[in-house]
Amino acid sequence: MPRIAERRRRPDRRRFSWRTLWFALWGGRRRRPRRRDERHHPHYVDIYDDHRLLWWTVGVVTFCVLDAFLTLRILDRGGIELNPFMAFLLDLGTAAFVYVKYLVTTLAVIVILFHVNHRLFGLPVRHLLPAFFFFYAALIGYEAFLLSG
Numbered sequence: 001m002p003r004i005a006e007r008r009r010r011p012d013r014r015r016f017s018w019r020t021l022w023f024a025l026w027g028g029r030r031r032r033p034r035r036r037d038e039r040h041h042p043h044y045v046d047i048y049d050d051h052r053l054l055w056w057t058v059g060v061v062t063f064c065v066l067d068a069f070l071t072l073r074i075l076d077r078g079g080i081e082l083n084p085f086m087a088f089l090l091d092l093g094t095a096a097f098v099y100v101k102y103l104v105t106t107l108a109v110i111v112i113l114f115h116v117n118h119r120l121f122g123l124p125v126r127h128l129l130p131a132f133f134f135f136y137a138a139l140i141g142y143e144a145f146l147l148s149g
Contacts, residue, residue: 053116056129057109063136064105068098070143079146108132 071081072094081087089097109129116126 050126053113053126053129056133057113059133060109060129060136061102061106063133063140064102066140067136067143068101070140070147072097074143074146077147 071086075081075090081090086097086101089100109132112125112128118125120128
């Protein structure tokens with residue numbers, strides 16, 4: 001098959017540069033796919049139209065910090081950490097426990113937000129944030145119950 005000559009006059013504008021990164025982080029304009037029939041397929045966005053995502057995100061991260069605080073209070077009263085990884089971090093120190101717990105939770109939330117318009121095992125990923133929120137709410141309630149007795 002003969003090779004078709006390149007007709008572009010200017011260099012490829014799609015190559016990566018620091019300007020690309022700057023506009024991706026601060027100048028994004030993509031709210032939805034360009035074509036209507038692509039809206040039902042997985043896609044990435046730069047700007048989120050659903051403001052509830054912000055509240056779910058803030059709630060999950062806040063509950064994460066509150067969970068760490070309540071866990072430390074329970075441990076001071078003689079409780080034990082059931083999660084072996086978190087128990088290992090507690091052996092390293094309180095700061096390691098709190099920082100890694102916060103880091104893992106915020107990274108998970110960021111990954112969820114990146115893939116909010118995708119599906120995981122047939123379920124919309126956007127439903128994971130409310131699920132984590134209510135899971136953390138139940139956990140905070142349980143820890144408050146333990147501390148009240």
